[in-house]
Amino acid sequence: MDKHIMKSANEAAERIIEWGEAHKIETCFERAEKLKPCPIGEKGACCKVCHMGPCRLVGKNAEEEARGVCGATLPTVAARNLVRMIAAGTAAHSDHARDMVLTLLATATGEAKDFQITDVRKLYRVAGILGIEFEGRPVNDVAKDVALRFLEDYSRQKGEINYAKRAPKKTQERWRKWGIVPRNIDREIAEAMHRTSVGVDHDPDHLLLHGLKTAIADGWGGSMISTDITDILFGTPRPVKAEASFGIFKEDEVNLVVHGHEPSLAEMIVDVASEPEMIAYAKSKGAKGINLGGMCCTANEVLMRHGIPTAGGFTNQELGIMTGLVDALTVDVQCIMPAIAELSKKFHTKIITTSEKAKIPSAVHIEYDEHRAREIAREIVKLACDNYQNRKTEGSHITDKFPVVAGFSHEYIEYMQGGRWRASFRPLNDAIMAGRIRGVVGLAGCDNPRVPSTGIHKYLATELIKNDVLIVSTGCGSAACGTAGYLTPEMALEHAGPGLREVCEAIGIPPILHLGACVDNSRILTILSAMAEEGGLSDEIGGMPGVGIAPEWMSEKAIAIGCYFAASGVPVIFGGESPVGSSEEVTRIMTEVWYERFKGAMHFEPDPEKMLALALDYIDKAREALKLKKYEPGKFGAERVLMDMAARRELERAAKPHIGL
Ligand code: SF4
Ligand code: SF4
Known part of the structure; x- marks a missing residue:
């Protein structure tokens, strides 16, 4: 990897930093x-x-x-600290999910008049999983029952969260054996805080088991609920073409950016911004139109459903303002730097806080309420239009942008491998079994100013696909890839290993699949479960030739995500210093002990080359344990022209139905 010290590995970002x-x-x-x-x-x-x-x-x-005043040991302290991080991360995703459940309920009862059920098919799929009767019933009645059933995941005192049963049987058995199936999301978070308070749980292994239970409440609870309800309300994503980086801002239009995590208000802003009255209003202020952009995970939500361009991930938020082109930036919750309010004073940008949970001194506060969503969205769009007239010439005015293809939901990945009637994961499993695809890596998590930001994402993305590893990406990891121009099918031609390239060309997909926001890491869980069920690989999530990597993580949410993957059976590698690095015992539990019990692990490794080597090693060992064909680099490239035509036709026939949709 290029070790040249710079602040961002993204060229456009680096130029803005220098301008700053x-x-x-x-x-x-x-x-x-x-x-x-x-x-x-x-x-x-x-x-x-x-x-x-x-x-x-x-x-x-x-x-x-070493002992604390109370006598606590270092392993106890390190384990407690990690469990508190998991609890905070789980709380963030799951409180977001709670709001989605309440929005679904308000939509179903007619109280949130501006919303409706967009994806009835997905509603029925979810109702089916929850055991709710849906045939012949009014859509809103089904939606109400689904919302009420999900609310039980925030209140039941005994039993198991609804979606625990979506995991493969063997994965569930492991969880039950170790007592880590969550009862309800809030209860596990509360218990995590209780157990880690002074004088309660002092056994590091026991503490960390509850950490895993809390993390599962995030992945198979809050995050999965949020993904499903967002699909039901706003549509299940399918690939869309869009653009990424700072060049998405337009000099002659009102630039309004949605930043944060919760999708409901952003969806309404997307809707409102194309209303003729709003466009006329923008024109009355001297602009040619209204240009929406996104940032962080809200960007991912509206990118994959509407093709709204993204200005990038976490570390781009200040830089976006420094282009001088952003007329208004709405924020809600999570990953919003308070610094943007102070910074915006040097430009003309209006920062608008919208959540009742989050205010920033000196920002404009327009509180979102799902019962008045359209009215509030119009107020925000008008405020951005009004502010267009105040735009000054100051700013870096960077214009780079790249095409992206985003929006590969579980449902779409299944569909693209066989069409509506034969949707399956068979072609993907077969390609892995044959060694065309060596394995799969989830490249996720934040970008971080403590390393050349986005640089480790870029390095790992190119190296992994070169090694025939298919990447699924989410959150700011996908923003890092998108703003580098990596989320296109052409990336496969230029950089992917020959086996992976062959599969990408046959199916017509990029080698890096954009799966959505951070909560959509839950899509990776259901994809892995479907692959286990499909057969030919592992019959549980553990043991799959797959690894999760969060190379530039910074948020507590990332820790919760890493832990629910580890508990589900996925070895996970995080970059940077280990937040439990002080304790050998805690490090051993999270790697060796967790691997023995769950086939998952959580490593911290600051060196990007070692991260890559560790990931490939896990993948190759999993292939060996599954007795799959040994991966041979270049094997399928050599056979490319001579490839068995019957096999190729079979792959293409299975894959082509989606092309052109
Ligand atoms: S619980 Fe209190 S006394 Fe014990 S280690 Fe922590 S801060 Fe120190
Ligand atoms: S990836 Fe990290 S920085 Fe980006 S939105 Fe998620 S938690 Fe925030």
Whole structure:
């Protein structure tokens, strides 16, 4: 990997950063340079859960000898810290999901008049999984029952969350054996906070098992619920063409950017922005039209359903404002840097907070309420139009952009492998079994100013596909790939190994599939479950030739995601320093012990080359254990012209029905 020190590995971002430096405008990149992480907290060796502390468990033989004032050991403290991160991450995804459930309920009862059920087929699919009768019933009645059933996942005191049963049987058995099937999402979060408070659970393994239980409540609970309801309300994604990077902003139109995570208001803004009255209003202010863009996970939501272009991920939020072209930026919850409010004062951008849960001093607050969604969306669009007239010439005015293809839902991936009537995962499993595809990697998580931002994503994306590894990407990982021009089928021609390229060409897909926002990591869980059910690979999620990587993670949500993948049977590799790196015992539990029990693990590895090697090693060992053909680099390239035509025709016949849709 190119180790040349820069702040962002994205060229356009780097130019904006340089422009900012020349104009004495500070961003997270300078702040990260100035503010080095505390080496004690960074490795999880600091406890501040009571006021006898904070206690720093450091020094020679700290693992065995260091004690807090209460007598807590280093493994206890490190495990407690991690469990609290999981609880916070789970709370974030699942509170977002709760709002989606309440929006579905309000839609079904007619209280949220501006919304409707868009994907009835998906509603029925979900109702079927939940055991809710749907045939011959009014759509809204079914939707109401689905919403009420999901609300039980926030209140049931005993039993199991609804979607635990979606995991392969063997995966469920492992969870039951170790007592980590969640009862309800809120209960596991509350118990995580209780167990980690002063004087409660002190056994690191016992603490971490509850961490996994809480994480499963995120992946197979909150996140999966959010994905499904968002599909029901706004449509299940299918591939769309769009654009990415700062060049999506237009000089002569009102640029309104939706940033954050929850999709409901953003959906309404998309709808409202094309209303003739709104366009006329923009024109009355001197603009030629209204141009919507997205940022972070809200961007992923509206990108994959409407082709709204994305300005990128987490570290692009300040840089977007510094183009000088953003007239208004709406934010709701999660991953919103408070710095944007102060920064916006140097430009003309209006920052609009919209969630009752999140305000930033000096930002305009227009509170979202699903009962008045259209009215509020219009107010926001008008405010952006009004502000167009205040646009100044200051700003970097960067114009780079790349095409992207995004929106590969579980349903679409299934469909593209056999059409509506023969949808399956057979061709994908076969390609893996034959060694055309070596394995699958979920490349996810944040981008981070503490490394050349987006650089490790780019490095791993190109190296993995070169090694015939199919990538599924979500969150800011997919934004990193999109703003680098990697989310196109042409990427397969240029960079993919010959076996992977052959499959991509036959099916007509890019080698990096954009699956959506961070909550849509749940799509990877259901895809893996379907692959297990399809047969020929592992009969559970554990043991699949698949790995999860979050190379530039920063959020507690990423930790929750990593842990639910590990609990589900996926080895996971995170970049950067380990937040439990101070404790050998906790590190051993999260790698060796978890692997033995669940076939998943959680590693922290700062070196990108070692991350790649570890991922390929896991994949090859899984292939060997499954007695699949040994992966041979270049094998299918050599056979490319001589490829068995019958096999090729079979693959194409299975795949082609989607082309042109
Ligand atoms: S709980 Fe124990 S280790 Fe933690 S701050 Fe209090 S005294 Fe220190
Ligand atoms: S990937 Fe990380 S930075 Fe991006 S939206 Fe998700 S949690 Fe936030």
